[in-house]
Amino acid sequence: MNAPLQSPPVATDPKSNKPALTLLIAAPRGFCAGVDRAIEIVERALDRYGAPVYVRHEIVHNKFVVDSLRDKGAIFVEELDEVPDGAPVVFSAHGVPKAVPAEADRRGLDYLDATCPLVSKVHRQAERQIAADRHIVFVGHKGHPEVIGTMGQVPEGAMTLVETIADVEALDFAPDAPLAFLTQTTLSVDDTAGIVMALRSKFPQIIGPKAEDICYATSNRQAAVKQIAPGSDLVLVIGAGNSSNSLRLVEVSKKCGTDAKLIRRATDIDPAWLDGVGTLGLTAGASAPEQLVREVVDLISQWREVEEHTLVSTVEKMVFKLPRQLTE
Template sequence: MNAPLHSTPTTSRPADTAAQDSTPVNSSAAADKPGLTLLIAAPRGFCAGVDRAIEIVERALDRYGAPVYVRHEIVHNRFVVDGLKAKGAIFVEELDEVPDGAPVVFSAHGVPKSVPAEAQRRGLDYLDATCPLVSKVHRQAERQIEANRHILFIGHRGHPEVIGTMGQVQPGEMTLVETVADVARLDFPPEKALSFLTQTTLSVDDTAKIVSAIKTKFPNIVAPKAEDICYATSNRQAAVKEIAPASDLVLVIGSPNSSNSLRLVEVAQRCGTTARLIQRADEIEQSWLNGVGTLGLTAGASAPEKLVREVVDLLSQWRTVEEHTLVSAVEKMVFKLPRQLTE
């Protein structure tokens, strides 16, 4: 649900210097710190799909006890994964690493059909943490194949979501499209029945250009009934477009293998602003702030708010920070848990 853009100014709390520096900061030193205007994007951080996936692992640990196996990173964030490991989750890449009889969770990115089929064959007790918005794309793919249409799938090769979605259909029934140049190379006859779908975490602007090229080349192609790029991806990119033009530097908290986080960096850069992807506050170099009077800050959909506050606390050691939260949308989406965890 969209809300009017507004800014909420606050002054950052004093940094916890014990965690960062054993030398206390006295009041005179604090007075000498130059000012920094901090524009924090909202919405940012966890989306409903990520909240659900993490809760599934935590509840599975409560129900079954440790260890609970997780196929692939539950979400693309090292801090989250390490936290779940500490509670007893074991992360693996393939099912053959899961012992017989052990519970296993499938990641939020989705898996090919062959994975739950193999889990059933082995009698594994499995929980599917696939984001419901990714599952929606999976169902659309099945319907398009049932209608005898070949699918053009817009996405990034090798991403777990792409692997999972393409694994919903038989080989040869879906063609991956990554760029406008890929569209130009497509060679389907005019009578070929086609449809297209997209990965949920793509750049809104880039995808629009690819879709336009596809529709121009194949005027009769069938489009999805609703936008496949998820609300959280769209909202976070829109929020960056609000803070980036007014910022000298934008920091995006997220993992290098997080598609939605990488897209936030690209969005800021396209606004003409220098942008950097960081995983934790300790990656920030103080020299990055040279000449920076206004800094934009956001977090990808798999980055917890704790990491945002870590960054603010570190910045507050170097500068006198004045925070402004710019709200461009309000998110109220909540997804149900699997029935096995609620009955």
């Protein structure tokens, strides 16, 4: 019987006596333009209005970012009824149902909308499809704030959520029903392509967006993981457990055949994970700051003699404008 395959032994650096480690760092990684914009909105609001500034929901899905803003005077709440009259409030990057700004207007609250412009684009597409009397099939993850916000742009019952190809197969619309589809911006590119293919196959008349709804940053970070995963023994993804785009990066690596672990920051790393690992991949979700990437590199460098290589799959130059209230 053949002996089981084993990973080659990890070399030891003769100068440091620490095992050598090749570190493949994905690029792009970390903050995207929408996250940069949302954080800057909260920081500028604090400068303009003074503390406290209220933020409805986590501004982005990252505890380090949220805690940093809380230390500066931001107060995070779940609903507007927790915001005192007269206090400024920021809506998170994930977007909110139409009822939220309507309620803020009713109460006379001074609010800033930090919704990512690419999410706002999906909201406008939803409005246009409803105006055209089409029912919308929305591809997304149930309960995610972005999904709640997008579904809240249209009348109740005007949008149906699907998460899988099986959900598509269960749809029972008439063959000639006027339909459109939209997608959450932070989904798996490959999985979503399969679901969209199933929708088009079952409902040839369905109307889709002219441009891809999955945002450039989500697509780029998944493509970057596809660059580093095949040559790695393990991939670490820095991100939060409730961050859709970070969870997708873990899935992408595993589909490439390389195990991946989601960590919030360096302190989550178990040194035993690196046993037998000669090449480690590292990336970060769109809500994770570069500071956490360097923190991971610094910690691993205490255990291993690290040789860093950054693999650049594309260069991002996207910048989003701030709300007019903060620039005038």
